[in-house]
Amino acid sequence: MKGTSAKDREGKAAPGDGLAVIEEAIPFGDFYVDLQGIVRATKVSTFELKALLKELKVRGIPMRSQVPKPGDYVVGTVDEDLPEDMYSITIYKINNEETKAGITAILVTGRRPRGRGEGAPVELNDIVRAKILGVVDGIAFAALSDDRCGVLWTRCSRCGGKVARQHGGYVRCLKCGNREYRRLAPDFLSVDAIS
Numbered sequence: 001m002k003g004t005s006a007k008d009r010e011g012k013a014a015p016g017d018g019l020a021v022i023e024e025a026i027p028f029g030d031f032y033v034d035l036q037g038i039v040r041a042t043k044v045s046t047f048e049l050k051a052l053l054k055e056l057k058v059r060g061i062p063m064r065s066q067v068p069k070p071g072d073y074v075v076g077t078v079d080e081d082l083p084e085d086m087y088s089i090t091i092y093k094i095n096n097e098e099t100k101a102g103i104t105a106i107l108v109t110g111r112r113p114r115g116r117g118e119g120a121p122v123e124l125n126d127i128v129r130a131k132i133l134g135v136v137d138g139i140a141f142a143a144l145s146d147d148r149c150g151v152l153w154t155r156c157s158r159c160g161g162k163v164a165r166q167h168g169g170y171v172r173c174l175k176c177g178n179r180e181y182r183r184l185a186p187d188f189l190s191v192d193a194i195s
């Protein structure tokens with residue numbers, strides 16, 4: 001009975017979609033088998049089940065737009081302060097196109113030019129635009145490398161209040177008056193840039 005009901009199947013799958021039970025076919029490609037013995041796709045994939053051959057091929061579709069390339073502009077949130085003037089950012093836009101959550105990059109800020117401001121160019125939770133320098137072992141490295149780059153949104157690091165732009169790369173807190181340095185993007189606080 002079981003043998004006669006076996007049919008070839010093919011289609012698209014999202015990550016986690018169940019494609020077959022492990023007894024049905026030997027899987028190849030981008031899959032995992034869960035505790036119940038169900039073969040599931042690890043990525044957005046196409047799959048092809050050949051019932052007679054008992055063969056299941058799962059091919060992950062590379063999502064080009066999801067992987068930043070050198071020269072891409074990314075917008076993301078600074079979520080970790082790393083050693084050596086580096087930060088981890090979570091990217092949510094690549095070249096103005098929204099991306100799925102979970103893509104991170106290392107923002108390399110380097111040393112500030114002498115005489116420009118005080119303090120770090122970015123702070124935790126800032127939203128920044130940065131340019132991708134390169135991808136090494138799947139890790140994207142970005143920098144505030146040209147005039148389009150910089151902080152798009154920030155809050156006072158002392159009290160969390162809203163800030164306004166000041167001359168010379170400073171922001172001033174509208175609540176507590178605290179003045180602090182940021183490397184600001186030209187379109188700082190632009191709703192278009194951060195949404």
Ligand SMILES: [Zn+2]
Nearest residue numbers: 156159173176
């Ligand atoms: Zn403040």
